[in-house]
Amino acid sequence: MIYRELCGEKVSLLGMGNMRLPTAGQGEHIDVDKAQAIIDRAYAAGVNYFDTAFRYHGGESETFIGQALAKYPRDSWLLASKLPGHMMQRGADGLLHFNAGLAGQAPVRSVAEVFERQLEKCGVDHFDFYLLHNVCESSYDFYMDEQIGVVPYLLEQQKKGRIRHLGFSTHGQAEVIDQFLSAWEGVFGFVQLQLNYLDWRLQGADKKVAAVARHGAKVVVMEPCRGGRLADINPRCNALLKQARPQASIASWAFDFVKSMPEVAVVLSGMSTLEQLEDNLATFADDTPLTPAQHRLLLEDVVGDLIDLVPCTGCRYCTEGCPQGLDIPRLIALQNEMSYESHDAAYFILRGFKPQARPGACIGCGACAKICPQGIDVPGVLRAFAARLAADERA
Ligand code: SF4
Ligand code: SF4
Structure with a gap:
């Protein structure tokens, strides 16, 4: 031992x-x-x-x-x-x-x-x-x-x-x-x-x-x-x-x-x-x-085979210009987790978010996507995330 x-x-x-x-x-x-x-x-x-x-x-x-x-x-x-x-x-x-x-x-x-x-x-x-x-x-x-x-x-x-x-x-x-x-x-x-x-x-x-x-x-x-x-x-x-x-x-x-x-x-x-x-x-x-x-x-190799992550590095360049004040990298991290599996912990955390801090609060202005050095389509990611959450709630 x-x-x-x-x-x-x-x-x-x-x-x-x-x-x-x-x-x-x-x-x-x-x-x-x-x-x-x-x-x-x-x-x-x-x-x-x-x-x-x-x-x-x-x-x-x-x-x-x-x-x-x-x-x-x-x-x-x-x-x-x-x-x-x-x-x-x-x-x-x-x-x-x-x-x-x-x-x-x-x-x-x-x-x-x-x-x-x-x-x-x-x-x-x-x-x-x-x-x-x-x-x-x-x-x-x-x-x-x-x-x-x-x-x-x-x-x-x-x-x-x-x-x-x-x-x-x-x-x-x-x-x-x-x-x-x-x-x-x-x-x-x-x-x-x-x-x-x-x-x-x-x-x-x-x-x-x-x-x-x-x-x-x-x-x-x-x-x-x-x-x-x-x-x-x-x-x-x-x-x-x-x-x-x-x-x-x-x-x-x-x-x-x-x-x-x-x-x-x-x-x-x-x-x-x-x-x-x-x-x-x-x-x-x-x-x-x-x-x-x-x-x-x-x-x-192994992780790459298991998951297809949104490649957010958490640099936070996008957050300052978001008119909704969304914590974008945080939301992307949760979506990454939930895209791998229906993770209870991620749902638990999201339930603690006020509606105005959830992915559905994104108005799709695109300011974040313009500034993101990784070229991530943030509004598209958040839209898909919000749709998934809505579908899960209906289920
Ligand atoms: S597209 Fe959504 S997340 Fe991006 S800056 Fe606009 S409101 Fe914020
Ligand atoms: S700018 Fe792009 S990589 Fe940086 S935190 Fe925002 S979404 Fe993630």
């Missing part, structure tokens, strides 16, 4: 994500015996970073992982969990309500109630790593709300030794990440990002990594295989990768891409079977970075 340093701790580069554990019956409950076998094998092989969250497996994940690790000395494993602030809001009654993603949860008076419940469920007296779950455009105000006081409360818990290291996960844009880290400079030692070779450009992950590194924080990677999609791409791409490295699995390319980055301290994989775990253990026994040629093969 390869180890790296995160907030002064020696962490296994392969981290166990506990959001895709094996399930029993109709899939609604964790198959405890199978999941325990995965945890035991991971622990025996040197994995020491275990990641969970309030909402994983409908709330069962925290309870399971606490029990699964309880037989091992507490100082031999590191537990990370997350506060579900991205699914909470302050109601007119002053209580904190959970949204539809956590339907059935009774409102709470403060985040302290959630935090205490999490410690209790995990059966621990402290979290080694504690994260704000998905700090993004739509949750930013909740996490910054002075009356709710999320960060000050967590800093208090850190002083008491109930949290050792603070971080946050995010699906937000690089600008939001930068803004949040600036607002709490020095507080968050790590940021959990969706990072893989497909999202390097598709979701602007390159800019997100740079924003995190600028603030001296480390990256914990989520979705390195994009939910398993990069473990079996398509016949043409699979053949390309097999030709370049006959012995390596297709999934190992995705892991090697993120392993090659010095900013990365932990790569989470939500492993559902012992076979996946064994494949990952083999990949994480070797720290050889990808060569420049292998890097190009992924970012140019």
Whole structure:
């Protein structure tokens, strides 16, 4: 097992994500015996970073992982969990309500109630790593709300030794990440990002990594295989990768891409079977970075085969002259993401936009297209994007 340093701790580069554990019956409950076998094998092989969250497996994940690790000395494993602030809001009654993603949860008076419940469920007296779950455009105000006081409360818990290291996960844009880290400079030692070779450009992950590194924080990677999609791409791409490295699995390319980055301290994989775990253990026994040629093969040939992106570089030359004040590169980035697949996160972000900031607000004046150094037909792209959104809403 390869180890790296995160907030002064020696962490296994392969981290166990506990959001895709094996399930029993109709899939609604964790198959405890199978999941325990995965945890035991991971622990025996040197994995020491275990990641969970309030909402994983409908709330069962925290309870399971606490029990699964309880037989091992507490100082031999590191537990990370997350506060579900991205699914909470302050109601007119002053209580904190959970949204539809956590339907059935009774409102709470403060985040302290959630935090205490999490410690209790995990059966621990402290979290080694504690994260704000998905700090993004739509949750930013909740996490910054002075009356709710999320960060000050967590800093208090850190002083008491109930949290050792603070971080946050995010699906937000690089600008939001930068803004949040600036607002709490020095507080968050790590940021959990969706990072893989497909999202390097598709979701602007390159800019997100740079924003995190600028603030001296480390990256914990989520979705390195994009939910398993990069473990079996398509016949043409699979053949390309097999030709370049006959012995390596297709999934190992995705892991090697993120392993090659010095900013990365932990790569989470939500492993559902012992076979996946064994494949990952083999990949994480070797720290050889990808060569420049292998890097190009992924970012140019494989990604080029998978998606047809609008080639916006995000230079923002077009935004100043837009009479509608549209954030054009942002909209194009979202359209790129959604042209690849119906991505829930992109819809989630767009729903937070006011109507006058959405693609349908473009009046087609063409000022942006005249100035764009990439020659992009911006009004045409936004028109098509607006039509797609309208069609999706009708569906
Ligand atoms: S064409 Fe649309 S996006 Fe471009 S400047 Fe005019 S209103 Fe803005
Ligand atoms: S000018 Fe062109 S490349 Fe630059 S941000 Fe606007 S659309 Fe993108």
